[in-house]
Amino acid sequence: MATKTAVKKGSKSKIEKPATAILLIHCPDQQGIVAAITDFLHKNSGNIIDIQQHVDHLDQRFFMRVEWETDNFLIPKDKIDEYFGTLIGNHFKMEWRLHLSDQKPRMAIFVSKMSHCFYDILQRVMSNEWEVEVPLIISNHENLKYIADRFEIPFHVIPITKATKAEQEAKEIELLKSHNIDFAVLARYMQILSDDFVNHFPNQIINIHHSFLPAFKGAKPYHAAYQRGVKIIGATSHFVTADLDEGPIIAQGVRKVSHRDRIKDLIRMGKDLEKMVLSEAIYAQLQHRVLPYQNRTVVF
Amino acid sequence: MATKTAVKKGSKSKIEKPATAILLIHCPDQQGIVAAITDFLHKNSGNIIDIQQHVDHLDQRFFMRVEWETDNFLIPKDKIDEYFGTLIGNHFKMEWRLHLSDQKPRMAIFVSKMSHCFYDILQRVMSNEWEVEVPLIISNHENLKYIADRFEIPFHVIPITKATKAEQEAKEIELLKSHNIDFAVLARYMQILSDDFVNHFPNQIINIHHSFLPAFKGAKPYHAAYQRGVKIIGATSHFVTADLDEGPIIAQGVRKVSHRDRIKDLIRMGKDLEKMVLSEAIYAQLQHRVLPYQNRTVVF
């Protein structure tokens, strides 16, 4: 997570609702943080509508999510980030992100050939279950283009081979940056992103892995699960880092299986887990409730 | 929940740990509550270690749980309740409860003939999984006395018949009052308490019902579940009110069943649910995380 990356300006569209601001904060734990923040908001006529806090006792680190109404807030929206930094954030050595409710998050989707997560996401977007913009979809295959066409979302086919990977990823980075993407979702995208790609989007890429990590990392987890004879299968949504399947976990789901379930049944049932878990992670991200720190997340 | 019932003085034993105070509050929602409370604690050198808040949008009611360290707190422990009421609580029309971490809660257990919840609770008490005093056990039957004897906890056999109910309940109320009980647990106690009894202990009696309420209220829920052909059974822990099985729900648990499970299997599997769900509710109560309001609970 970048420090002090307040909301980017740009082409974001407006949404109806009482306008609020959300601060996501973490810093070394110390006395007086809660009082300082609530005092700052209260003195400037910001009505707090939700406040959550957490202390990680292993890292002695303080985490907070606070949301307040901005309609009567005395500090103008485009100055909140600066004022908060000067008056509170820098003093407590905080890292923070500010989100304004009247700006929809912008999400890119990466897919390959499997459609189950893709449809599930698009249905939520199209039915307004989620408040989000999807300016583009990227795929290394043509297969699902027809679905994107039905939904009238730009679909960029960018095939990847060993030889072309660096060059093609550069195109993808350019596309994501030029579309002001807040985060990207790998909806069963069957390519491993390079470290360089990942470093451009720290804690901004959400993946779904088809096992309950850390079990069955890497390829063919359902086959491995069957071989091991487990009685439970799972799926894990996590931020992508340079270490494969090792990034901070956002959400996990599981379901019971039995000896009666063949590998193809695990794959079939696993698809449902993948849909549900990935969408749970995306929804938390859209609500600005996810705070990654080192290798773990706080999901308020 | 009684208004302003701060911790009762008496024979409560001490427990080791950094001393804290916990306030459980609810009041009509309005601006400035969070700031007022955090300011009150901060100004008096109370280090907040946990704060959680909730607004019920149907009732427009505000709920909070806040815990702070009392070692350097400028207000003496036995004055906190008074000061808080004078400076904050009365102004905001709050109802609140204050708990001090150095006083162990005192819990009575009611049983009849079934031992599964009873053993489960006693194992947690005896192995110090829970910090709680159990000064007495009450039963309408002799059957489980031998277990209480093994654990050396006073076991009062108080048989109930239609004719003796009022008189016997009076004895029970007297026992609970004289032992300074904070709350009572009905661990599959097979008697319906009279309204009078319940009114003596508002939101202080925790029951376990063997169905996922509101389905299958009343007697023989597993038989009814089998008859209905449900694919899920459950258990519900709730505060006892004058309306049978209608009190505020604290915790619920379920598990899948199939056509292969006979009524006796539902009963057997249900016992595990009952144990788990009742203990989950008791643990939340012991942590002072349960705030009943009207017919619902906030479980922070």
Next chain:
Amino acid sequence: MATKTAVKKGSKSKIEKPATAILLIHCPDQQGIVAAITDFLHKNSGNIIDIQQHVDHLDQRFFMRVEWETDNFLIPKDKIDEYFGTLIGNHFKMEWRLHLSDQKPRMAIFVSKMSHCFYDILQRVMSNEWEVEVPLIISNHENLKYIADRFEIPFHVIPITKATKAEQEAKEIELLKSHNIDFAVLARYMQILSDDFVNHFPNQIINIHHSFLPAFKGAKPYHAAYQRGVKIIGATSHFVTADLDEGPIIAQGVRKVSHRDRIKDLIRMGKDLEKMVLSEAIYAQLQHRVLPYQNRTVVF
């Protein structure tokens, strides 16, 4: 379930796979049933690949599902039903259904305005997760026609008013019959079917209700769940009978909720339950694993 309703002939398309036959049977429990059936299959060179049996001890009723390979079976496919009845079924007073794996089930979908179950079903159909024909979709509103158009499935808009109900349902019955439908799915179809309609399709209409039945029958179950303060919400898929929300349950699912979840959150999370539970029920039906009897089901 109609007695002895063997597979209908007609325009069913072929599917690739080792050809099998499936018998679903129930009858009064008695000695020798399993031996009689396995002997019948074995003597006629039918290799049994799956056999499951169940006895309901309340009803003293025997249930069985048996699947065998038909390639070397000595009885021709179109004679199996007759021979089985003559040699086994009638003797044991059985009711049975015969399914041949080379004939895809034909499923109609009913929808109104909500798209979540609809998309979920269509994605499974389109990606060949399920082997099923969907010859038509029926709706009382125009709203979701554009989705059916994208998937190129005939979409019949049949509005229903109190005055036109009988007449419009007659049209629907005619449509279902003329398309040789095996069963129909109500994917959040917001109309109550008349008894007459239901009687045309006994145990052939699958509904999804948005609560864990028998709790919260009827309209607005999520509102009722919130009011009651439950800590678990659910969804139930069942066969439609003349009694509203009282038909045999095929599948149920639940998830934990907390005081933090508003009614709109219950509705949002409930949609996922509805998708999963309805699809679980449809899949079991497509696998010929569901045997309703009176008010319950055996799901092998």
Next chain:
Amino acid sequence: MATKTAVKKGSKSKIEKPATAILLIHCPDQQGIVAAITDFLHKNSGNIIDIQQHVDHLDQRFFMRVEWETDNFLIPKDKIDEYFGTLIGNHFKMEWRLHLSDQKPRMAIFVSKMSHCFYDILQRVMSNEWEVEVPLIISNHENLKYIADRFEIPFHVIPITKATKAEQEAKEIELLKSHNIDFAVLARYMQILSDDFVNHFPNQIINIHHSFLPAFKGAKPYHAAYQRGVKIIGATSHFVTADLDEGPIIAQGVRKVSHRDRIKDLIRMGKDLEKMVLSEAIYAQLQHRVLPYQNRTVVF
């Protein structure tokens, strides 16, 4: 699992119920097995009350559990094993176990210092939830002796050091053999058994490991789970083999956790999982529903 290890004769006590026999079978998959077995039982007047079968398609192996009433069975109980072998088992190259319902299984319990699984098991034994004999308990510590004393079950304290391990294990093997133990349960027994010990009791030792295997093998899994930031914790019951935490899995359970749960919370909540999962595995074993084969199990 030893081939053809029919029920041991000896001091087993009788239990009330319609007498049945249970056969657990596995063999290479081939045609005619089901028919051969059902024919054998039917011809000898054995009324089948439950039959379940499974084919593992990776191993091409056939599994079956069949239970029939023995009251009118023409083959005497003490000859069933021999006759079945001669007429069916040897022909199909089967491995099988025969269990008679009138002989209670005999189970040893191993414990160290933690009491949660121990109490949970004893409560089920004492309340007759399970039909089982517990002739002895073995521990490497004195700590839980007082509990066994309360329940009046012989408790053998056999301390283990590196130097004494071989000698002490020899004592334990002798104890288990002389008590005609059918299987042993490691109820959080904190010693790794030697390969030699394990080889004396193939698929007769049931362990509970406090993670969802294969994740977090070995020591301190809850600490590892916290460090990894998982959102789900689990427990796994499995047969003990020479490879640590690698034996065939019988049952697994999980529960959701969040950032709010510290390591001590994971340990506390994990204890409940351990109790439930271990007892689920023991119950399946007592019902003769568990068929280990190589590294997996069929749990009918």
